[in-house]
Amino acid sequence: MKKILITFFLFISTYICFSQTVLLHQEVKDTTLGKRGPNLKNFGHFYFGIGFIMGEPENKGAEINYGFSKNILVGYRYKLKLNQVLAIGFDMDYNASSFFIKQHPLKTIPDTLLHDIEKINFGNVGLNGYIRFNYGKRGNRIGNFIDLGAYGNYVFSARHFTKDENQQGNIVKTTTSHLGYYNKTNYGLLMRIGFNRYVLFGNYRWSNHFKDSYLYPELPRYTVGFQIGFHK
Amino acid sequence: MLFTIYWTITSTKNKSFIFNFTKIYVPLIFNKYFIMNRKILSFLFFFSLLSVSISAQNSKYWVFLSNKKDCSFNPYEYFDKKTIDRRIQYHIPLMDSTDFPLNSAYEQSILNGVDSVSYSSRWFNAIAVYATETQIEQIKQFPFVSSIEKMELQIAYLENTSYVWDTIISPDLMGTLLNQTKRMGGDLFQEKEIDGKGIRIAIFDGGFPTVDVNPAFEHIRKEGRIIKTWDFTKKNEFVYDYISHGTMVMSCIGGIMNGEKIGLATGAEFLLARTEVKSEPFSEEENWLAAVEWADKNGADIINSSLGYTYHRYFPNQMDGKTSLVAKAANMAARKGMLVVNAAGNDGDNNWKIVGTPADADSVLSVGGISPDSDIHTSFSSFGPTWDKRMKPNVCAYGHVAAAGKNKIVSTQGTSFASPLVAGFTACAWQLKRELNNMQLFENIQKSADLYPYFDYAHGYGVPQASYFISGPQDSLLQTKTFDFVNENDVLKVVVRQEFINQKVKGSKGYLYYHIQNADGTLKEYNVIEVNQEEVITLSVNDFEIGSKLNVHLGGYTATYIF
Numbered sequence: 097m098k099k100i101l102i103t104f105f106l107f108i109s110t111y112i113c114f115s116q117t118v119l120l121h122q123e124v125k126d127t128t129l130g131k132r133g134p135n136l137k138n139f140g141h142f143y144f145g146i147g148f149i150m151g152e153p154e155n156k157g158a159e160i161n162y163g164f165s166k167n168i169l170v171g172y173r174y175k176l177k178l179n180q181v182l183a184i185g186f187d188m189d190y191n192a193s194s195f196f197i198k199q200h201p202l203k204t205i206p207d208t209l210l211h212d213i214e215k216i217n218f219g220n221v222g223l224n225g226y227i228r229f230n231y232g233k234r235g236n237r238i239g240n241f242i243d244l245g246a247y248g249n250y251v252f253s254a255r256h257f258t259k260d261e262n263q264q265g266n267i268v269k270t271t272t273s274h275l276g277y278y279n280k281t282n283y284g285l286l287m288r289i290g291f292n293r294y295v296l297f298g299n300y301r302w303s304n305h306f307k308d309s310y311l312y313p314e315l316p317r318y319t320v321g322f323q324i325g326f327h328k
Numbered sequence: 329m330l331f332t333i334y335w336t337i338t339s340t341k342n343k344s345f346i347f348n349f350t351k352i353y354v355p356l357i358f359n360k361y362f363i364m365n366r367k368i369l370s371f372l373f374f375f376s377l378l379s380v381s382i383s384a385q386n387s388k389y390w391v392f393l394s395n396k397k398d399c400s401f402n403p404y405e406y407f408d409k410k411t412i413d414r415r416i417q418y419h420i421p422l423m424d425s426t427d428f429p430l431n432s433a434y435e436q437s438i439l440n441g442v443d444s445v446s447y448s449s450r451w452f453n454a455i456a457v458y459a460t461e462t463q464i465e466q467i468k469q470f471p472f473v474s475s476i477e478k479m480e481l482q483i484a485y486l487e488n489t490s491y492v493w494d495t496i497i498s499p500d501l502m503g504t505l506l507n508q509t510k511r512m513g514g515d516l517f518q519e520k521e522i523d524g525k526g527i528r529i530a531i532f533d534g535g536f537p538t539v540d541v542n543p544a545f546e547h548i549r550k551e552g553r554i555i556k557t558w559d560f561t562k563k564n565e566f567v568y569d570y571i572s573h574g575t576m577v578m579s580c581i582g583g584i585m586n587g588e589k590i591g592l593a594t595g596a597e598f599l600l601a602r603t604e605v606k607s608e609p610f611s612e613e614e615n616w617l618a619a620v621e622w623a624d625k626n627g628a629d630i631i632n633s634s635l636g637y638t639y640h641r642y643f644p645n646q647m648d649g650k651t652s653l654v655a656k657a658a659n660m661a662a663r664k665g666m667l668v669v670n671a672a673g674n675d676g677d678n679n680w681k682i683v684g685t686p687a688d689a690d691s692v693l694s695v696g697g698i699s700p701d702s703d704i705h706t707s708f709s710s711f712g713p714t715w716d717k718r719m720k721p722n723v724c725a726y727g728h729v730a731a732a733g734k735n736k737i738v739s740t741q742g743t744s745f746a747s748p749l750v751a752g753f754t755a756c757a758w759q760l761k762r763e764l765n766n767m768q769l770f771e772n773i774q775k776s777a778d779l780y781p782y783f784d785y786a787h788g789y790g791v792p793q794a795s796y797f798i799s800g801p802q803d804s805l806l807q808t809k810t811f812d813f814v815n816e817n818d819v820l821k822v823v824v825r826q827e828f829i830n831q832k833v834k835g836s837k838g839y840l841y842y843h844i845q846n847a848d849g850t851l852k853e854y855n856v857i858e859v860n861q862e863e864v865i866t867l868s869v870n871d872f873e874i875g876s877k878l879n880v881h882l883g884g885y886t887a888t889y890i891f
Contacts (some may be wrong), residue, residue, distance in 0.1 A: 116858075117857060117858035117860065118855060118857050119702065119704055119839060119856040119857060119858060120704055120705055120786060120855060120856040121787065121853070121854075121855045122711065122784075122786060122853060122854055122855075123852070123853045124713070124785065124851050124852060124853060124854075132637075133679075135643070150423075231656065233478050233479070233641065234640070234641065234642055235639045235640055235641040235642040235646075236639040236642070236643050236644070237639050237640055238679075260408070328639065328678070328679070
């Protein structure tokens with residue numbers, strides 16, 4: 097009975113106590129170094145990047161407008177630290193590639209018709225694995241690194257866009273989906289040079305975008321750009 | 329070599345793809361396990377150029393020597409007279425091995441083996457050098473080299489200077505300006521005409537633009553009280569440019585604007601050292617180390633340093649006051665009679681949270697920040713304790729201040745400005761109590777604080793009070809009992825006396841501070857609450873370990889209940 101009374105009393109008192117304005121409350125946690133952090137065992141963060149398609153196409157039939165043709169990506173990167181120099185990890189991302197097709201008489205993809213603007217967009221979900229070499233003294237931060245790895249994309253969406261102005265001055269836009277001439281997957285090699293949250297990256301697409309049976313010349317294979325990691 | 333990974337991918341198609349880099353002929357012969365086509369090579373080559381350009385740069389290293397054999401030293405030739413006086417007054421030996429110069433033959437050998445020497449530290453018997461990895465490998469073989477540590481390089485930063493002084497201070501800003509010294513009882517120092525006269529303060533910062541023309545420092549310039557300046561990043565005397573942080577910091581120590589004191593030590597002497605190139609995360613520990621030796625040589629009594637190194641270089645477990653070179657240097661400065669006042673850090677509201685280094689050093693007076701509005705811990709101010717559970721910060725002051733910027737009084741915030749407010753206070757206290765040595769003064773600064781003997785890891789002992797040094801400890805502490813402990817059937821209550829409910833006590837906001845202290849002296853938790861009723865705390869005694877304590881502070885009165 098005494099216990100019940102004390103509990104009841106404490107409950108009421110606590111309730112009253114809460115009517116006080118608590119301006120600062122700090123609990124002193126045990127000082128143990130965690131396993132999750134930029135330079136600890138496990139670390140993950142989101143990132144955003146933009147890359148520009150570079151290099152030359154297989155032939156003039158697949159020339160693109162450089163600068164406009166790009167790859168935009170958002171993703172999550174995980175890193176497992178093996179030691180102060182070496183780490184491995186993977187990325188999961190959504191990335192969208194746009195190839196602006198150069199319009200000239202030799203153009204062959206996806207056809208020989210010329211337009212004011214023409215592009216092929218690929219929407220991808222990707223997964224890549226990498227090995228990371230860190231260099232330079234650092235505390236609990238990502239620091240400077242070089243990543244080498246390979247990536248794979250699943251193309252969940254591919255669309256062909258055209259835009260023209262007809263003789264009446266009207267703008268005619270077309271979007272063609274359910275394209276039959278592209279491969280559902282693509283893969284390649286990647287390399288990154290990082291300065292903490294700022295990363296330069298380059299991809300080389302090893303596989304073809306277009307099915308062999310269509311005999312299309314292949315689009316440029318390099319992507320070079322930068323990423324920003326969302327971490328301190 | 330970077331690219332020793334075995335790529336075994338092969339292309340099944342012979343495509344006529346050509347990238348610009350592939351036009352460079354690379355006469356590499358691979359065996360059958362290293363089949364790579366030109367495209368891949370060009371890709372790797374492109375990035376290897378970038379990475380090689382990074383890795384081929386010379387790096388900076390600390391080379392620590394094992395002894396100072398055959399070195400001689402005359403303190404009267406080397407030190408400023410004020411340094412000699414300080415050492416004699418506080419019974420510090422005029423010289424010890426750390427004051428001796430480095431062995432010149434060793435220095436020459438190192439110089440011959442590296443690209444260039446940046447700085448030599450007497451205190452740590454070390455040389456900062458630029459060298460390649462190969463050169464470092466060779467130097468490691470020298471019998472007089474004890475160890476080598478790699479440093480990080482700094483990033484250059486400059487600002488243009490063009491100033492027209494604006495003397496108008498808004499009423500709000502004027503209120504802040506008056507209160508930031510008043511909160512420490514600075515008006516009492518002023519009444520007694522205590523202004524830090526005779527105390528020499530060294531300030532380490534990123535630059536002091538307009539200090540040579542700014543009216544906030546006219547009284548200092550007129551009396552020639554900027555004794556020496558040195559830019560440790562450029563190796564010359566000019567420091568009156570670059571980052572205005574140092575100007576604001578100096579004003580919080582001893583500036584005057586429109587007849588009002590920005591800081592308390594308006595009569596002090598100054599040594600200005602530019603040690604930082606950019607903002608704090610990129611600063612150089614080497615410059616800090618060089619500056620602290622320079623300050624000692626030139627007779628500094630107090631060093632104000634508003635920098636801290638945290639996650640960019642260290643892990644939290646290295647914040648133990650023993651690991652970083654700057655913490656060791658700060659402790660050595662204390663052993664040589666100087667008082668180092670350092671900002672606790674501005675990481676209270678991010679993942680790092682705890683004080684940086686050298687604020688973690690036990691002989692450094694670490695200063696946290698409070699808000700002028702709430703009068704308690706301001707969110708960004710770094711918390712203690714250190715990794716080895718020592719109390720930090722030691723004291724606190726306003727972290728939101730009015731300070732002299734490049735061309736006008738500005739509102740700014742950071743523990744960077746709480747630290748110089750306390751440094752100015754310290755100079756005044758030392759002027760009054762010249763018989764105290766640096767560590768006795770350190771103790772007295774803590775004792776003067778308005779929460780003492782209560783403490784927590786957000787405020788330390790609270791805000792230092794001039795009344796302690798003017799009238800003595802008896803008068804500065806309100807001894808009136810403001811609350812009682814009541815234990816009824818193992819339910820412990822803290823009952824505030826009626827007259828102290830909702831009352832501001834002695835200029836403070838009348839908050840009640842309490843913490844639970846473990847038997848080993850460390851804190852388990854701490855709180856600040858506003859007193860609105862009699863029974864402010866109710867605890868079940870059985871919830872606490874035997875030997876742990878409840879310490880409570882209200883209105884200058886502190887009492888302890890032992891469980």
